Amino acid sequence: MTLKNINMFEKNFLYKTKKGKAIVGDSLELMKSLPENSVNLVITSPPFALSRPKEYGNKDQADYVDWILEFTKEVKRIITDDGSFVIDLGGAYEKGTPIRSLYNFRLLIRMCDEQGWKLAEEFFWYNPAKLPSPIEWVNKRKIRAKDSVNTVWWLSKSDFPKADVKKVLTExxxxxxxxxxxxxxxxxxxxxxxxxxxxxxxxxxxxxxIPSNLLQIPNTESNSKYLKYCKDLGIKGHPARFPSKLPEFFIKFLTDEGDLVLDIFAGSNTTGWTAQQLNRKWLSFELDHQYLSASVLRFLDKEPFEDVRPKYEMLQLDKNAQIDAEGFLKQSVLFEPEAIYISTIARPKRRANA
DNA sequence: GAAACGCTTCCTACGGCCCA
DNA sequence: TGGGCCGTAGGAAGCGTTTC
Structure with missing residues (x-):
């Protein structure tokens, strides 16, 4: 069933591997083309409801919960009866005051009260390498401790979503x-x-x-190949990535090999890449063409050669380009850029405000 | 008609810890 | 050694309105 779902996007993917596809578009619309009960795990880190606007397009706090609820409703429709939805939400402050926003808790309560989600368990992602921030309250006035924990809600349709903690035992x-x-x-x-x-x-x-629900995962990847390749090719990588250890934990914990994992705000496609390594099928939806095309670099296992650059730039600039990431990988290693597959099939139009 | 005023928007200073 | 900030205040700049 899941393979069939991946095949549904045969005509509008940006790049693909044998296990998954990365698709540019509005995930609300893209989810509507997936059948009910077809995705085992949706894991995502949406743009947060921050006071300060970011370049990847976060929403105002006032509209945020209403906005994201449209997506969670559709997620509930497409996940399997024993499936899970894991959503990573960073904290934020009320504008102009050192008082915490309740948006992440408000979202959780409204998902459960209005949409019938079950809170399987709340997790906390502790990133010890987080810089002291926000600057105003923590660094300058020194009236608050630094915020280094994200809330990660694990939600399900049923009381007993598929889960096996034996797959994620710690030392x-x-x-x-x-x-x-x-x-x-x-x-x-x-x-x-x-x-x-x-x-x-x-x-x-x-x-x-047995692991605890406090996940200590430092988000430091200054030496990652993704950043290195972006730098080598002069490409702007996604500025707010989560570490692959985070999706890795939940993919191992909540799915089996061959299951389908979806990220609806894929960004630099950490989730898709991680699912690929864990032998799961994956789909990744992302509105921003540039960020998603840069994410193909995660699937390279050797440094890109200069000959690959023109083809890669075509992928970035030509909104109708498509690519086979595994072919791309093979060809870049073999130094035969001819075989990179590029077609000219149209993909869905973007929505301006998401 | 020039200067002053008032409002809005843009830009920059401020400030530092941990990991691979 | 490089990389990550999930805010605010206040000055500068721009522009229209008011005052002299």
């Missing part, structure tokens, strides 16, 4: 490793003062520790 702590080695030495099974009855099975080696 045991040093203390736990010692305990497993010689449990008798490090703890005594007994009823604790808290009332919890801790049995001798506490010393079992389950292959790793």
């Amino acid at each position: 045991y702590s040093d203390r736990m490793k010692k305990l497993i080695e010689d449990s008798a030495k490090y703890y005594t099974p007994k009823k604790r003062p808290s009332g919890h009855d801790i049995s001798d099975r506490f010393g079992n080696d389950n292959g790793g520790a």
Whole structure:
């Protein structure tokens, strides 16, 4: 079923691989062409409701929740009954005051109350490498701590969305490793003062520790190949990317190999690339042609040669160009740019305000 | 008719921590 | 060593209106 869904975009993709397609267009419209119950996981990081306008087109706080609710309604229609929707939302302040905006919580409550979503679990993405900000309240006036946590809502249609935490076990702590080695030495099974009855099975080696809902993932990729290739080719990369470890966690946790993963605000297509590495099928929708065409560079495994540049520039400048990313990859490595596949099939028109 | 005034928009200064 | 900021204040610039 999922392969059929990828094939639906045969005529309007920007680039494709054997497992997925990147499509330029308004994701609200593109989602409407997908059938009900057809996507296993939608994971995305939409433009945030910031006080300060950003170049990738974030919305005003006042309109934001209404705007994003249109998308979440359509996501609910297309995900499978046991599917999940994971949405990453950064915090923001009320304009002009050091008071936090409640937009991310408001969105969550309205999704559940008005659209019938279930909050499977709330996650928090802690990025220790985040710069102290916002400047006004944290750096200058020093009246607030730095904001280094995003809320990540894991929502589902049903009470029991497909999930297997055994796929995302983390490394045991040093203390736990010692305990497993010689449990008798490090703890005594007994009823604790808290009332919890801790049995001798506490010393079992389950292959790793159960992860918590605080995901510590530094967002530093100064040495990433994506940025390097963008720089080499003089291309402007997407300014607000999330680290691949974030979608990786949820893709492993909530899907099986061969399942379909969709990102409706794909940006630099971190999600599609990550899904590809994990042997899932993927679709990526992004309104901005330039950002999505630059994202093809993620799929290169060798540095691009100068001969590839003219073809690549055609992809950026010609809104009707299409490309086979795996062919692109192969040809750039083999130094035979002739085989890069470019066609002239029209794609949907953009919507101006999203 | 020139200078002053008032409003809006644009631009820049401010300020720093962690990771690979 | 390079890369990431999820705000505000205030001055400059631009432009129309008012005052002398």
